[in-house]
Amino acid sequence: MLALNYRGPYRVRASQKPDPVIEHPNDAIVQVLRSCICGSDLHLYHGLVPDTRVGTTFGHEFVGTVVDIGDSVQNLQRGDRVLVPFNVFCGSCYFCQRELYGNCHNTNPQATAVGGIYGYSHTAGGFDGGQAQFVRVPFADVGPTKIPDDLLLEDALMLTDAFPTGYQAAEMGGIREGDTVVVFGAGPVGIFAAKSAWLLGAGRVIVVDHLEYRLDFVRNFAQCETIDFKSVDDMAIHIKKMTDWLGADVCIDCVGCEAAGSALQRLTGVKLKMQAGSATVLHWAINSVRKGGTVSIVGVYGPTFNAVPIGNAVNKGLTLRMNQASVKRHLPRLMEHIRAGHIEPHKVITHRMPLEEVSDAYHLFSSKLDGCIKPVLIPPGVTV
The missing domain is CATH 3.90.180.10 (Medium-chain alcohol dehydrogenases, catalytic domain)
Structure with a gap:
């Protein structure tokens, strides 16, 4: 064959x-x-x-x-x-x-x-x-x-x-009616997560990426707002400005180990393979979600060490949920x-x-x- x-x-x-x-x-x-x-x-x-x-x-x-x-x-x-x-x-x-x-x-x-x-x-x-x-x-x-x-x-x-993974990403967010949901990544899984967030009752859906053609696609397919992260100095501050300085109710990582955005994370996680991938999006999600909010992770990472800001997650009282679909x-x-x-x-x-x-x-x-x-x-x- x-x-x-x-x-x-x-x-x-x-x-x-x-x-x-x-x-x-x-x-x-x-x-x-x-x-x-x-x-x-x-x-x-x-x-x-x-x-x-x-x-x-x-x-x-x-x-x-x-x-x-x-x-x-x-x-x-x-x-x-x-x-x-x-x-x-x-x-x-x-x-x-x-x-x-x-x-x-x-x-x-x-x-x-x-x-x-x-x-x-x-x-x-x-x-x-x-x-x-x-x-x-x-x-x-x-x-x-x-x-x-x-x-x-x-x-x-x-x-x-792709569709079940995006749907489970939204489901693990525990979305309640009217919630603001931020999805990191406008690939197929992120696109389906954004669409699924509406199906589960979200009141506002925002998708973050840096490729204009993908942002155009997700705007049309999932009727959402978008952010080009290359135009943003500080992701957490930017999302807090968009959400009355509270942060999003739910942040979803649909990117995983090859995330761009942080040169240091990409160097240590992708180029030098010192970590289980670039944790850029994990930092963004943990720092952008509101206190008491939920971070859902379906992005693929390796099986070894990764530098995740777990102290921020603890001090903010976050719920972290993740798994293969x-x-x-x-x-x-x-x-x-x-x-x-x-x-x-x-x-x-x-x-x-x-x-x-x-x-x-x-x-x-x-x-x-x-x-x-x-x-x-x-x-x-x-x-x-």
């Missing part, structure tokens, strides 16, 4: 790899119809995620058709079209029973923290991902969800990660919002490119070229 092949930082290519096979009776093989490049894939691409091994296939956002199943699979049949949550989860451990699918205890040998994730290095279980023609899907009775006939394929694609828990509600016309997730897709051009797609997305918000890869031979 054709699949992304990681050869080292900034080096990915499409090449032939062996087709995946059933390795366990509860496996399924899925022929990929669409896959995305996620902003967190860029952390892999840039060499920032430990134990990202040469030969790995990335891709944790994909939909496809079931072409083979193991002997124990009962909930799927060959020919079913499915969306596959980015979490690889068993469905039966202590955490899965509590719908914390992103913390599954049985799908990652490094299970002290995150559960398994498709195509996200051996720190997340070492599973190959869906930027390929075919992918092996373990625990096929609990992870994949059949795509309803009334759901657009590319809406289903956004339900594998438990995609499957959110699917029924998010499908309701799509059916009701509250949101059209596929409209964040700006580029559709053949899998053969995956190197160009990563360069386009990483370098923020051509107004790219969300790129989708289409494997060869796919006609839908």
